[in-house]
Amino acid sequence: MNDGATGTDAYEALRMAIAQRHAELPSRLQQVAEFVLDHPTDVAFGTVAEVASRTGVQPSAIVRFARAVGFNGFTEMQQVFRSRLVAGVAPSYKARLSRLKRDQGARLGRRPRAVLDGFLADAHSALESLSQSVTERDLDAAIALLAPARDIYLLGLGGSYPVVAHLAYVLRKLGRRVVLLDGIGGSIGEQAHAATAADALIVVSFRSYYPDTVRLFPELVARGVPTIAITDSLLSPIVAGARLVFEIPDMPEAAMRTMVAPLCLVQSLAIGLDLASD
Amino acid sequence: MNDGATGTDAYEALRMAIAQRHAELPSRLQQVAEFVLDHPTDVAFGTVAEVASRTGVQPSAIVRFARAVGFNGFTEMQQVFRSRLVAGVAPSYKARLSRLKRDQGARLGRRPRAVLDGFLADAHSALESLSQSVTERDLDAAIALLAPARDIYLLGLGGSYPVVAHLAYVLRKLGRRVVLLDGIGGSIGEQAHAATAADALIVVSFRSYYPDTVRLFPELVARGVPTIAITDSLLSPIVAGARLVFEIPDMPEAAMRTMVAPLCLVQSLAIGLDLASD
């Protein structure tokens, strides 16, 4: 079963279907069709009464229209119009949809291919929402913060560790002095002991926040180390005190996470920093 | 910080206000605040009952929260969340994609935003080609190879290290026994010493292939350890002897690499393995 037809696709498909059938509809329903095509957002948010009044028809005409184009009622049609808005912004809803899609595929037999497709869909939407949520201003500010730093300290444990590991790799390749706070061979606190206001810190942490990260972060902030936080919520324990916060919301939980978005962000910071310092 | 307070601005202002007041709210309202910040889309579309149920509180708590942050009721607060979605509708997905591709040419441009867009475009296309190149048969075979393994050894150094680090994290979360060959505290060879035909090995390596990987890989193969290789070319030094090879071609070079595709692949292997062994 090729599903396609979720999110924007479903909306576009419906749009085409309405346009096609427009000619053969009774006049009042044509009127509805025109309004609906011209004001999709009103349909997404409005009630039957509102849409009817704006269209200039009776509420029942709206319901009849919805049925005429293949739905069981207005509410059902409205879902399609809402899904479009979700596809545009709204990472959470979208993420949930793709997760749903994945789960559906998995239910149909747990075939690994379906699992892969699910993660690919997640990854695509994560990248998409990253693209929308990151502003040029924040990127500039981040690079300005990192540029003068003597050493760049990286803190990310548990599921976030691969992100900082990658960042460490790239920054070192680019000739930067990096301290990766991984706690190997002793306490993290000792590794971070030399950090001062002349350095910089990049913290990466997602729910559920790794205890050592939560503990060490405020210490470094208190010592005046300029800090960039990459996390999933403004309420995360690594937000207060950070000079700059990149919020990457709606990450799936625990083992289901791919870290694709944070990786891309971090990569861009490193390369952007390198380009800026020539 | 005087915003015009309409559309997205109003939303951002509200978000900040909620984050600030979070600490001083009673606990149930804090709970609501967290959900609301993390799932704005659910608030935009949902009913009080839905939001309450997803948050895990009573409907009245939602209303109390809305009043606590300065509205007359839930409905009023919801308007702000809806306004954000309306503001974000304009550019269609396809338009954004093509813009992304166009900007890719500007990769050499130094503006960090262009750099990020470039990596995002790369990531998208990497995922796309991964989706095409991986066959269901290979995935099945990989999972069949991993399923009976006692311990799963992971080998990936340099730029590939984040991939295996992530894989190790996920597999351990799922209760698998994992040995991450990272060379910490001694030689990698010693870490791998216990590997036998009853175990399994996943090697990840991309050009230019890390010397230690190239050295250790044939040893393990010679000892009969069933091996899955993830690499960028069939000519790569970790292909010969591997039971199974996932080829992910066309990776950009060295520090420019994001590892997004291998990460997704590896994630799918782990989850697919877990699902298969229920």
Place this chain on the structure above:
DNA sequence: TCCAAAATAGAATGAACATTCCAATTTCTG
């Protein structure tokens, strides 16, 4: 430990809603 104040859960309430139904009207058809 006890008391007062705040917070909360859950039921009650009344409004708003989508949907259904039917009589009135218009549009086809022979």
Place this chain on the structure above:
DNA sequence: CAGAAATTGGAATGTTCATTCTATTTTGGA
């Protein structure tokens, strides 16, 4: 120009919803 069929308007219906209210629980202070 009938007569039948389709379409339409508008009221009726049953449901769902946001909101309010109150009894109970929890919290904080003396």
